[in-house]
Amino acid sequence: MKERNSSLIYYLSIIFKWRRFIIKTFLAITLSAAVISLLLPSKYTATATILPPSSQQESIFGLMGASLAGNLGDLSGLAGMLPGATSVSDLFAAILESGTIVGKIMHKYDLKKVFKTKSTYDASKMLKEITNIRVSPEGIIVVSVTWKDKQLAADIANSYVEELNQFNTETAMTVGKRYRIFIEQRLKETTDTLVKAEEALRQFQEKHRTIALDVEIESAIATIADLKRQILLLEVKKGTLSSSSQIDNPHLYNINREIRELKKQLSKIEFGNMKENKGEFGAGFSIPFSKLPEVSLEYARLYRDVEVQQVIFEVLTQQYEQAKIMELKDTPTVQVLDKAGPPEKRSSPKRRQIVTLAALFSLILGVSVSFFQEWFDHLKERPNEYAQWINIYAKLSADVHSIKSKLIRIFKPHKV
Numbered sequence: 570m571k572e573r574n575s576s577l578i579y580y581l582s583i584i585f586k587w588r589r590f591i592i593k594t595f596l597a598i599t600l601s602a603a604v605i606s607l608l609l610p611s612k613y614t615a616t617a618t619i620l621p622p623s624s625q626q627e628s629i630f631g632l633m634g635a636s637l638a639g640n641l642g643d644l645s646g647l648a649g650m651l652p653g654a655t656s657v658s659d660l661f662a663a664i665l666e667s668g669t670i671v672g673k674i675m676h677k678y679d680l681k682k683v684f685k686t687k688s689t690y691d692a693s694k695m696l697k698e699i700t701n702i703r704v705s706p707e708g709i710i711v712v713s714v715t716w717k718d719k720q721l722a723a724d725i726a727n728s729y730v731e732e733l734n735q736f737n738t739e740t741a742m743t744v745g746k747r748y749r750i751f752i753e754q755r756l757k758e759t760t761d762t763l764v765k766a767e768e769a770l771r772q773f774q775e776k777h778r779t780i781a782l783d784v785e786i787e788s789a790i791a792t793i794a795d796l797k798r799q800i801l802l803l804e805v806k807k808g809t810l811s812s813s814s815q816i817d818n819p820h821l822y823n824i825n826r827e828i829r830e831l832k833k834q835l836s837k838i839e840f841g842n843m844k845e846n847k848g849e850f851g852a853g854f855s856i857p858f859s860k861l862p863e864v865s866l867e868y869a870r871l872y873r874d875v876e877v878q879q880v881i882f883e884v885l886t887q888q889y890e891q892a893k894i895m896e897l898k899d900t901p902t903v904q905v906l907d908k909a910g911p912p913e914k915r916s917s918p919k920r921r922q923i924v925t926l927a928a929l930f931s932l933i934l935g936v937s938v939s940f941f942q943e944w945f946d947h948l949k950e951r952p953n954e955y956a957q958w959i960n961i962y963a964k965l966s967a968d969v970h971s972i973k974s975k976l977i978r979i980f981k982p983h984k985v
Contacts, residue, residue, distance in 0.1 A: 580940075587939035594935035595928065602927030606920040614715040614916035615723035617730050617909035621708030622657045658708040661733060661903075665702050665712065668693070670732045674725060683721070700725070709906065719911040726909035734903040749892035752805065756885040763878035770871040790873045794880040796835045801881050803828050805888060 584591065664670060671693050675681065681692040699722075701713040712729045716722040807824045948955050 583939060583943050584936060587935075587942070591932070591935035591939060594938070595931040598931035598934070599924060599928045603920070603924050606918050606923040609918040610717050611915040612715050612717055612917045613719035613722050613912045613914075614713055615719065615726045615909040615912055616711060616713045616907070617726040618906040619661070619710040619712070619730060619733075620904040620906045621710075622661070622904075656704075656708060658704045658710055661710055661737075662702050662704050664736060665710070665729055665733055666697070670729065670736065671696055673732050674728050677728060678721065678725065696725075700729070702729075712909075714909070715916055723909040723911045730903055730905055730908075737903065749889070752885060752889045752892050755805070756882075756889055759878060759881050759885055763875070763882050766871070766874040766878050770875050773867065773871050790869070790876050793835060793873055794877045796831050797877045798880050798884055800828055800831050800835075801884055802888075803831070805885075 675689070675692055675696060680696055681689060684692050684695045686692045686695060699715050701711075701715075703711050705711060712726050714722045714726040714729075716725070803824050807821060807828070948958065
């Protein structure tokens, strides 16, 4: 008996015996799946792609990053997307998902009416559900919209790109204006300071004649000028961002930390290492300015002031020109790789896949039911096993009846 039950011909005989039931199950489920797949509305996916920002754009958006939070208001996750914490492509993707961009697209196409929703919130939620925005490992931004109307799907995908460009342009011009005003004030102050420093140096030279500085002192002055230049660039960034950022902005915190470190190096060159009571520079020089002879010290300080102010003047002049260009810049900030067009093929439903899976499921179901029915038909031939199954069934029925009675007592309304 065991050998017969485990043989292949035994299993085939059961399938052959129940072949009509298996075929009917296969046809019923497969045809039903085919009809349902035909009744499902066709949906189309339109895709637009954006190239990663250029190095010039990245420098501009480095300054814009802190301003975006204030302009976007409800931009979720932007707190972790400040400059230095993510790429500009990720920042662009976050802007695309913001309420500002979504709201403009909803108003443009009256999506509340298209989606047949009662509230704006439901319409915006549905728009986000049919939209997929992702950033590839190469930094390419992909915007995909899936909807029943292929033309509307393409229009919405392209509108995301257009609204991103519009937002970036307006924000860049706003940041550029603030940046230009800040640089303008610093440049005016530096120009006045440079004139005074040059005049003081000229008067000193006329009084004491020209004093030749040691090569090491000239090198120290060049180092000081470079440190001042680095501090200035950081202060320009700090001044631009602080007007539109909160005090606890991590980017501002990093800038302040870098400024403190640079000022420590500057202090070592000018005053030496006071803690260790050594007359040494932090940059490898032998004596600090404070220990030079009086006349040499005065000349070195005047010469240093002129050199430092000249470096600052040159840096600010370059920054001022960039700020003016940034303020007037109205060229596209987004480079489109592929514009979305009405897709020719639907993305869903995948009818062939639905019918194929339904056919496989129906075969498995039909064969499984056949074997179960065959086993159940022969169960009465084994009285002991049949009695055990009847006992299990009776206990399960009693448990179900008990639970049902308790639920009725709990939820039955009480008479007053």
